[in-house]
Amino acid sequence: KVWQVNQHEHLMHDPKIKEAANWLRNGKLVAFPTETVYGLGADATDERAVAQIFEAKGRPADNPLIVHIGHRQTIGDYVKKVPDHATKLMDEFWPGPLTIILEAEKEFADNVTAGLDTVGIRMPNNSHALALLQVSRIPVAAPSANRSGKPSPTTADHVYDDLNGRIDGIVDGGRTGVGLESTVIDCTSDVPVILRPGGVTREDIESVLGEVEVAHEEDEKPKSPGMKYKHYAPDSPVWLVEGGVEKMRKTYEDLRAEGQTVGLMISQELADELGVDSELILGSRENVTDLTGHLYDTLRKVDTMAVDVVLAESFSREGIGEALMNRLERAATKII
Numbered sequence: 527k528v529w530q531v532n533q534h535e536h537l538m539h540d541p542k543i544k545e546a547a548n549w550l551r552n553g554k555l556v557a558f559p560t561e562t563v564y565g566l567g568a569d570a571t572d573e574r575a576v577a578q579i580f581e582a583k584g585r586p587a588d589n590p591l592i593v594h595i596g597h598r599q600t601i602g603d604y605v606k607k608v609p610d611h612a613t614k615l616m617d618e619f620w621p622g623p624l625t626i627i628l629e630a631e632k633e634f635a636d637n638v639t640a641g642l643d644t645v646g647i648r649m650p651n652n653s654h655a656l657a658l659l660q661v662s663r664i665p666v667a668a669p670s671a672n673r674s675g676k677p678s679p680t681t682a683d684h685v686y687d688d689l690n691g692r693i694d695g696i697v698d699g700g701r702t703g704v705g706l707e708s709t710v711i712d713c714t715s716d717v718p719v720i721l722r723p724g725g726v727t728r729e730d731i732e733s734v735l736g737e738v739e740v741a742h743e744e745d746e747k748p749k750s751p752g753m754k755y756k757h758y759a760p761d762s763p764v765w766l767v768e769g770g771v772e773k774m775r776k777t778y779e780d781l782r783a784e785g786q787t788v789g790l791m792i793s794q795e796l797a798d799e800l801g802v803d804s805e806l807i808l809g810s811r812e813n814v815t816d817l818t819g820h821l822y823d824t825l826r827k828v829d830t831m832a833v834d835v836v837l838a839e840s841f842s843r844e845g846i847g848e849a850l851m852n853r854l855e856r857a858a859t860k861i862i
């Protein structure tokens with residue numbers, strides 16, 4: 527079932543939101559928009575419902591889920607303690623694209639945390655999501671609502687394409703804004719560690735807490751289990767081109783001379799410099815959230831095109847550029 531819910535002031539009283547919230551309370555799987563990507567929600571206290579999330583996505587059982595809450599005060603029910611630095615982060619960035627890892631209280635199903643003694647909690651900044659969470663009055667476990675290995679969904683259509691027949695419902699609240707998943711930060715140690723770059727940037731966090739650590743993907747044992755899986759890869763190989771416009775031009779021309787069909791996943795500015803048209807324009811460099819907001823649907827589009835190889839532009843790592851480049855690197859088969 528797809529509930530089309532337009533933005534309005536009283537979403538908490540919207541009969542469709544109420545119905546979707548009831549379905550969640552009854553152990554059903556309901557996808558919903560957040561400010562980052564669509565999530566696939568289930569009652570985090572219901573082990574059977576949570577197991578169905580793993581099943582529907584084809585998600586490895588050792589990859590824990592994020593718990594979404596609609597009221598900040600309820601966090602005490604789900605974690606053992608809230609250290610000062612976590613409180614500061616919540617004050618500053620919640621509701622928003624920041625997932626905070628804390629020591630778990632055993633209030634929810636074991637499979638939510640994949641057996642870890644920590645849990646990731648986040649309060650999303652999206653009015654549909656907040657209304658759904660507040661009306662349902664349950665903690666909602668929700669990974670991104672894609673099949674495992676596919677790009678995360680930024681529209682209800684993406685969710686439908688990936689999961690129709692495998693889940694119970696979708697709340698369609700339009701396209702998501704940020705377009706990349708939340709920042710994940712581990713606050714169980716004295717110095718917090720960013721495990722996944724996302725919508726809240728390192729600069730944002732350091733302006734509140736001072737210096738924090740950043741986990742590297744090459745680390746032997748990734749602290750965030752999800753980071754060890756190859757994500758977002760389209761069927762065609764993607765080459766991330768780091769050498770600037772001349773490198774891009776030469777690589778493009780060489781491949782074409784070999785008779786290959788080449789897709790260009792680039793900014794409008796680079797397309798203009800190269801003097802080419804592309805069906806895979808991400809947006810303008812002047813507006814980074816345009817680039818992040820269109821990355822995943824552009825990667826999905828690659829799979830509908832018959833291209834031998836995709837050349838992807840690399841961008842500045844400033845601010846949310848760090849998260850954008852992280853996802854591009856994960857989509858890439860090689861970096862040249």
Ligand code: TXA
Binds near residue numbers: 708751
């Ligand atoms: O923006 C988002 O975060 C979206 C929306 C739906 O909220 N959700 C999302 O969930 O991206 P998912 O499951 O695709 O990614 C969750 C990430 C995974 O990399 C997972 O390993 C990590 O968070 N994670 C979850 N719980 C953790 C924990 N206790 N310790 C370390 N990492 C954890």
Ligand code: MG
Binds near residue numbers: 669670
């Ligand atoms: Mg995901």
